[in-house]
Amino acid sequence: MGGWNQQAELVHCRWAMLGAVGIFIPEFLTKIGILNTPSWYTAGEQEYFTDTTTIFIVELIFIGWAEGRRWANILKPKTQTAQKTA
Numbered sequence: 001m002g003g004w005n006q007q008a009e010l011v012h013c014r015w016a017m018l019g020a021v022g023i024f025i026p027e028f029l030t031k032i033g034i035l036n037t038p039s040w041y042t043a044g045e046q047e048y049f050t051d052t053t054t055i056f057i058v059e060l061i062f063i064g065w066a067e068g069r070r071w072a073n074i075l076k077p078k079t080q081t082a083q084k085t086a
Contacts, residue, residue, distance in 0.1 A: 004074060011070070 022040075029035040038046055048055065073080040 007074070 026035055026037045027039065030037050030039075037043075069080045
């Protein structure tokens with residue numbers, strides 16, 4: 001397993017690839033008529049089911065949990081991936 005910088009870059013690359021897929025797939029499906037979604041650059045103009053503060057807090061909770069597990073694995077490798085058996 002590589003150093004911390006190598007692992008951080010892998011995480012950044014995965015987020016970038018996921019973001020690109022999140023742009024291109026809905027655009028393509030809208031273009032061929034399967035979906036009817038706004039373009040990625042106008043998505044912020046849409047009304048959501050709740051206010052932005054609630055979305056932000058929920059995102060903080062979920063991303064904080066995931067980053068906390070990642071940080072714990074950096075401090076003590078393989079602690080977050082080990083299978084727990086009874």
